[in-house]
Amino acid sequence: MKILVCIKQVPDMESRFKPDGAGLWFSEQDLAFRVNEYDEYAVEEAVQLREQLGDAVDLTVLSIGPDRVVEALKKVLAMGCDRAVHVQDPQAALKDPWQIAAIIAAFARDKGFELIFTGMQSQDRGSAQWASPSPSSSASPP
Amino acid sequence: MEVSREIYWNVGHVVVLPMYLFAFAAIAVFIWGFYRRTSTYRLGKSLNRFDHLPQRFWLVARNALVQLRVLKVLLPGSLHSLFFWGFGVLFIGTLLVMAQSDFFDLLFHIKFLQGGFYEFFSLALDLAGLVALLMLGGLLVRRFIVRPKGLETIRDDYLVHALLFAILLTGFVIEGVRMAVTEIGSNPDLARFSPVGYLFAEAFRGLSASQLESLHKVLWWVHFFLAMSFIAAIPFTKLRHIFTATANYFFSDLSPKGTLATIDLEDESAEQFGAATVSDLTWKDIFDADACTSCKRCQDRCPAWSTDKPLSPMKVVQQIGEVAFSAPEANLCETVTSDVLWSCTTCRACQEICPVSIEHVNKIIEMRRNLSLMEGAFAGDEVRTAINNFEVNGNPFGLAYASRGEWAEGLDVQLMEEGADVDILYFAGCYASFDQRNQEVARSFVKICNSAGVKVGILGKEEKCCGEPARKLGNEYLYQTMAQENIETIKVYGGRVRQIVTTCPHCYNTLARDYQDLGLTIPVEHSTTFIARLLQEGRLTLTPEPFEFTYHDSCYLGRYMDIFDQPRAVLAAAGGRLSEMDKSGPESFCCGGGGGRILADETLGRRINEERVHMAEDTSAPLLVSNCPFCLTMFEDGIKTVGCEERLRAGDLAEIVAARLATTSTEETGP
Numbered sequence: 129m130k131i132l133v134c135i136k137q138v139p140d141m142e143s144r145f146k147p148d149g150a151g152l153w154f155s156e157q158d159l160a161f162r163v164n165e166y167d168e169y170a171v172e173e174a175v176q177l178r179e180q181l182g183d184a185v186d187l188t189v190l191s192i193g194p195d196r197v198v199e200a201l202k203k204v205l206a207m208g209c210d211r212a213v214h215v216q217d218p219q220a221a222l223k224d225p226w227q228i229a230a231i232i233a234a235f236a237r238d239k240g241f242e243l244i245f246t247g248m249q250s251q252d253r254g255s256a257q258w259a260s261p262s263p264s265s266s267a268s269p270p
Numbered sequence: 271m272e273v274s275r276e277i278y279w280n281v282g283h284v285v286v287l288p289m290y291l292f293a294f295a296a297i298a299v300f301i302w303g304f305y306r307r308t309s310t311y312r313l314g315k316s317l318n319r320f321d322h323l324p325q326r327f328w329l330v331a332r333n334a335l336v337q338l339r340v341l342k343v344l345l346p347g348s349l350h351s352l353f354f355w356g357f358g359v360l361f362i363g364t365l366l367v368m369a370q371s372d373f374f375d376l377l378f379h380i381k382f383l384q385g386g387f388y389e390f391f392s393l394a395l396d397l398a399g400l401v402a403l404l405m406l407g408g409l410l411v412r413r414f415i416v417r418p419k420g421l422e423t424i425r426d427d428y429l430v431h432a433l434l435f436a437i438l439l440t441g442f443v444i445e446g447v448r449m450a451v452t453e454i455g456s457n458p459d460l461a462r463f464s465p466v467g468y469l470f471a472e473a474f475r476g477l478s479a480s481q482l483e484s485l486h487k488v489l490w491w492v493h494f495f496l497a498m499s500f501i502a503a504i505p506f507t508k509l510r511h512i513f514t515a516t517a518n519y520f521f522s523d524l525s526p527k528g529t530l531a532t533i534d535l536e537d538e539s540a541e542q543f544g545a546a547t548v549s550d551l552t553w554k555d556i557f558d559a560d561a562c563t564s565c566k567r568c569q570d571r572c573p574a575w576s577t578d579k580p581l582s583p584m585k586v587v588q589q590i591g592e593v594a595f596s597a598p599e600a601n602l603c604e605t606v607t608s609d610v611l612w613s614c615t616t617c618r619a620c621q622e623i624c625p626v627s628i629e630h631v632n633k634i635i636e637m638r639r640n641l642s643l644m645e646g647a648f649a650g651d652e653v654r655t656a657i658n659n660f661e662v663n664g665n666p667f668g669l670a671y672a673s674r675g676e677w678a679e680g681l682d683v684q685l686m687e688e689g690a691d692v693d694i695l696y697f698a699g700c701y702a703s704f705d706q707r708n709q710e711v712a713r714s715f716v717k718i719c720n721s722a723g724v725k726v727g728i729l730g731k732e733e734k735c736c737g738e739p740a741r742k743l744g745n746e747y748l749y750q751t752m753a754q755e756n757i758e759t760i761k762v763y764g765g766r767v768r769q770i771v772t773t774c775p776h777c778y779n780t781l782a783r784d785y786q787d788l789g790l791t792i793p794v795e796h797s798t799t800f801i802a803r804l805l806q807e808g809r810l811t812l813t814p815e816p817f818e819f820t821y822h823d824s825c826y827l828g829r830y831m832d833i834f835d836q837p838r839a840v841l842a843a844a845g846g847r848l849s850e851m852d853k854s855g856p857e858s859f860c861c862g863g864g865g866g867r868i869l870a871d872e873t874l875g876r877r878i879n880e881e882r883v884h885m886a887e888d889t890s891a892p893l894l895v896s897n898c899p900f901c902l903t904m905f906e907d908g909i910k911t912v913g914c915e916e917r918l919r920a921g922d923l924a925e926i927v928a929a930r931l932a933t934t935s936t937e938e939t940g941p
Binding site: 203206 | 662663673
């Protein structure tokens with residue numbers, strides 16, 4: 129059974145936030161990054177499921193973002209995931225949930241995942257869109 | 271009159287052949303008894319303890335022959351050592367008899383046990399026997415009548431006491447019986463050189479010569495078989511420590527105190543990190559269990575055991591032995607239990623006092639490594655949070671890493687990244703950087719440096735936790751990650767950093783010793799010795815102001831680094847009058863914060879810091895001085911929970927000194 133877990137790397141909320149030069153997002157200077165807390169729950173849930181089902185489960189974790197997200201992927205590999213996929217995208221922070229969902233869909237479409245875990249929302253942007261089990265999201269993204 | 275005695279008197283030379291046959295049999299049992307244990311030692315991983323041979327033999331001479339480690343605890347130590355020397359002299363005496371009668375006299379007709387030497391020999395053996403007998407009596411009183419708390423008596427103890435008493439007593443009776451026939455009447459001058467034998471001879475005077483001779487024959491064989499039983503029993507009873515303890519001195523860890531094996535985390539073939547079973551430990555860890563004599567000196571000094579926690583270093587060592595010899599496949603951490611393993615503060619009191627040089631702390635850390643790296647276990651949820659905080663922000667508090675250097679605002683301190691030339695790099699550490707109370711210590715240290723004209727640089731937000739608490743909690747991966755980042759940062763400024771100074775003994779140990787394995791070679795010093803040297807060189811002058819205090823030796827400055835005198839000298843130079851606590855110097859009692867415990871809630875037993883605060887209170891000094899951020903934190907906390915704020919304050923050495931700088935007016939820098 130192939131399982132996909134989608135995680136996001138977000139700034140530590142203890143950090144001091146300043147707007148970036150363009151005024152579109154926060155400046156990354158002096159920020160510490162970590163795995164989005166809700167996504168950690170998703171990983172934990174997937175790992176627990178694997179513990180129940182045994183070795184038949186193959187657990188892939190995916191993250192979209194710049195080089196630094198590799199650290200978040202390492203962390204969840206240590207938590208018990210089997211393989212990690214990094215979709216290199218320095219502009220990920222500026223993409224809306226629809227675009228992010230489209231990237232994930234493009235990756236996952238032909239991989240035969242039977243189950244996808246995600247966190248409820250991200251701690252930095254908090255859109256809670258593409259993974260939310262609301263009726264409107266039942267239509268699959270392109 | 272001949273000044274000697276007839277060897278094999280009464281029993282005759284016919285005994286020689288059966289005697290040697292039985293002796294060889296006893297020695298064969300002895301060798302077999304030890305040999306069958308070696309396969310268990312071999313379960314452990316390899317470790318070279320055969321380097322530096324002269325130093326190793328020197329350790330054996332000091333500790334086995336001269337008994338220096340045994341004598342560290344004076345009363346029971348003296349009983350043991352005097353017994354050992356007494357019994358040793360008797361053993362050597364027996365060998366001399368053997369050498370003369372069955373070798374030199376037999377083959378070359380050389381006799382040396384005569385004349386003045388025989389008189390000396392006779393007197394020395396008599397007194398040695400007496401001393402051994404008295405000491406054995408003392409040990410018997412201690413074990414069976416006084417019964418010190420924690421001293422466990424097992425079958426071996428009854429057996430060994432009975433055997434040794436019987437050997438010594440039959441020896442004197444045989445001597446007395448022989449003297450009653452051969453010396454008392456006919457050679458009284460010689461009898462004077464056997465005063466104890468003389469007393470026994472007097473007791474048997476009433477018997478006829480033939481009665482004495484039959485008694486002598488029987489007792490001679492009884493004594494002989496007792497002695498052979500003793501030899502044969504060595505590998506099978508506690509007596510084995512005669513050889514395993516001696517070997518343990520030889521196999522001592524010669525690396526700097528506190529050295530931990532730096533795991534190669536890049537090793538792709540490694541399937542196990544830390545110790546899950548005995549085979550993940552080294553052979554020396556298993557051998558240690560065989561050297562243990564259950565003297566419980568470690569247990570008596572263990573801060574965890576003293577506060578009703580389940581950890582006894584002695585029992586951990588013995589459990590490793592039990593598992594190795596009975597169920598080598600068993601999960602070691604489950605046998606020892608994680609409550610026991612997480613209770614250790616790595617204070618090293620156990621290892622420092624152990625009379626047979628057992629290494630307790632690293633065994634516990636190896637098992638913690640298994641818990642942490644293989645099982646993902648934590649000492650508690652609060653520790654899980656702290657470890658997460660280290661990963662994200664490089665400090666246990668979870669505070670923004672970018673604010674790490676803010677404690678230094680307004681002080682004459684250079685940020686290394688700004689390119690200034692500095693005399694020292696002050697590695698402040700997490701507590702001095704973020705903890706309000708300990709920021710006072712960092713500021714005090716900078717003021718001291720400023721006053722001495724020492725230019726201080728800091729890494730500020732580039733600094734991360736040194737990794738010590740994580741490492742001691744078994745998380746070698748996190749330790750090495752942070753350590754490597756720190757080392758890379760420091761190396762960037764390599765040319766400008768001639769010396770690193772820390773105010774934290776944990777940072778000090780880690781940077782000075784552990785970082786060497788990862789490539790840091792810059793000299794590292796603790797602020798205490800640095801200040802002591804500034805004073806000595808006259809670069810720093812103080813205006814002494816009298817104060818009463820008691821000094822707490824932190825584990826990592828004291829026992830780990832043997833820094834005991836300099837802090838006391840500095841505090842005396844500041845005008846302090848010291849009242850020592852009950853436990854000080856190498857016997858100091860941990861604050862409870864070491865081994866990563868500073869990050870964990872103390873949920874088992876009583877609180878270690880309160881115990882230490884009570885000891886400080888007992889001195890009636892109003893000030894408890896330490897020089898470790900963990901100690902200061904634990905004491906500030908303990909003073910509040912004990913509720914003795916009115917009578918006792920806690921302060922750091924740097925604060926005391928900073929408040930007495932000759933060049934600046936006394937500021938509100940603390941006590």
